[in-house]
Amino acid sequence: MAKAIRQINKQIPNPMEEQAQAIGEILKALADNKEGILSALAILKNLREIGILDALHAIMENRTDVGVIAMQQINQPGMHNTIKNAIYLFNFMGTLKPEQLQAIMGGVTKGLDRMGESIKNQEQHSLWKLGKSMRDPEIKAAMTTMVEFLHGMGESFTQHPSQELH
Incomplete structure (x- = not known):
C-alpha cells in the first residue's frame, strides 16, 4: 500500500527567477515579431521628429482641460449640425x-x-x-x-x- 502524503512542500518562485523568465518571454516575443517592432519604432521615431509625440504627451498631461474644451466646442449649436451633416454625408456615400x-x-x-x-x-x-x-x-x-x-x-x-x- 502507498504511503500517505502528510506534508506538501510548496515551491515559492524566487523573484530573480521570475524576472529572468519574464525577460526571456519578452525577448522571445521581440525576436518573433522583429519586422513589426522595427516598423513601429521607425514610425515612433518619425512622429517624435515632427513633434506629434510631444503634442500627444502634452494633451495626455492636460487631458482634463482638453476634454473640457472639446466638450464646450461640441456643445456649440453649429457643431450639432456639422455632426448630423457628416453622418448624413457618410450615409449618402454608402448608397452610391x-x-x-x-x-x-x-x-x-x-x-x-x-x-x-x-x-x-x-x-x-x-x-x-x-x-x-x-x-x-x-x-x-x-x-x-x-x-x-x-x-x-x-x-x-x-x-x-x-x-x-x-
Whole structure:
C-alpha cells in the first residue's frame, strides 16, 4: 500500500527567477515579431521628429482641460449640425455605387478642366454659338443628365414635403 502524503512542500518562485523568465518571454516575443517592432519604432521615431509625440504627451498631461474644451466646442449649436451633416454625408456615400461616383466625379473633373481652359483663354460665346452648342452630343448628354437629376430631386421633395428646402 502507498504511503500517505502528510506534508506538501510548496515551491515559492524566487523573484530573480521570475524576472529572468519574464525577460526571456519578452525577448522571445521581440525576436518573433522583429519586422513589426522595427516598423513601429521607425514610425515612433518619425512622429517624435515632427513633434506629434510631444503634442500627444502634452494633451495626455492636460487631458482634463482638453476634454473640457472639446466638450464646450461640441456643445456649440453649429457643431450639432456639422455632426448630423457628416453622418448624413457618410450615409449618402454608402448608397452610391462606386461606378456612379466615379462617373460623376470624372464628369465634374472634366467639366472643371474645360471651364478653366475657357476662363484662361478668355473665350466669349455669343448667344448664337450657345444655341448651336445645344446640338452637340456632349451638351445634350449633360443637359439630359441634369434634367433627370432635377426630376429625381423634385420627386423626392414631393414625396417628403417636410424635408423640402426653404
